[in-house]
Amino acid sequence: MPEISGVGAVSIEHSHFSVGEHWERGFERRESEPDFQTDEPVVAEPGQLVVTSRVQEHSAPVVLAVNDQLDEAPGPAWTLIASVEYKPVYTGRMAVFDTMNGPAGSARESVEVFGLQAQPGEPFMALDPSRTYRVQVWSQGRSDSRERFDAAMEREEWGVHEGFEAxxxxxxxxxxxxxxxxSESGSRRERMARMHGKPPLNMR
Known part of the structure; x- marks a missing residue:
């Protein structure tokens, strides 16, 4: 039986959002700059997956799930848009993040996923950090989301920011x-001092 998260509402700006791993104290931060010029719908980076939307600015429901069956659709209305590899880099605590505002909040409505009714809540999933994963990103509404958004803008429906993708x-x-x-315990100043015999000038 698949394990599913609550349904989050991710606030998308600049046509992308991320599913990222919470950094934990004691771990060296894994920071990278995704290639936003790529044509790939999903980019895997250490510690995060970046999903590209076809709509520049909107809110979309997102559910995280762990399943033991590859290529099993969450339901008949879902379309597979990407399949990428992911390796946990901290302790495997995954969450959905708004483009600009931190973790996504709760959605207002439930979503049917794998025959189960995912309820509004936190889009969070705890992975096993000793495992690697094939991540499959499924969507609804993506095939014509940009066209529907553009049509709404032509009708000057400026307040329409939902219902384009899931x-x-x-x-x-x-x-x-x-x-x-x-990593080895201690502050960055202490680690630098151990490595070089004394702290860097800007840390003395």
């Missing part, structure tokens, strides 16, 4: 890896 992000275990572990 997403289910499915994590399917694909292998194993060494569990990520925290």
């Amino acid at each position: 997403y289910v992000i499915v994590f399917v275990p694909s292998g194993t890896q060494e569990r990520p572990t925290p």
Whole structure:
């Protein structure tokens, strides 16, 4: 039986949003700059997946799920848009993030996923950090979302920001890896001092 999260409402700006792993104290931050010029609908980076929307600015329901069946659609209305690899880099606590405003909030309505009714709530999923995953991103409404959005703008329906797309992000275990572990304890100043014999000038 698939495990599903609550239904979040992600606020999308600049045509993208992320599904990212919460950084944990003691771990070195894994920061990267996704390639927003790519034509790929989903980009996998250390610690996050970046999903590209066909609509520049809107709100979309998103559900996270863990399933043991690859290529199993969440339902007949869902279309697979990408399949990428993901390896946890911290402790595997995944959440959906607005483009600009931090973690996504709760949606207002439920969504049917794998025959279950996902209820409005936090779009959060705890992965096993000792596993690797094949991540499949499924969508509804994406095939003509831009056209419907543009038509709404032509009708000057400026307040329309919902109902264009929906997403289910499915994590399917694909292998194993060494569990990520925290770095050596201590502040960055202390680590730099141990490495170089004294702290950098800007930390003295």
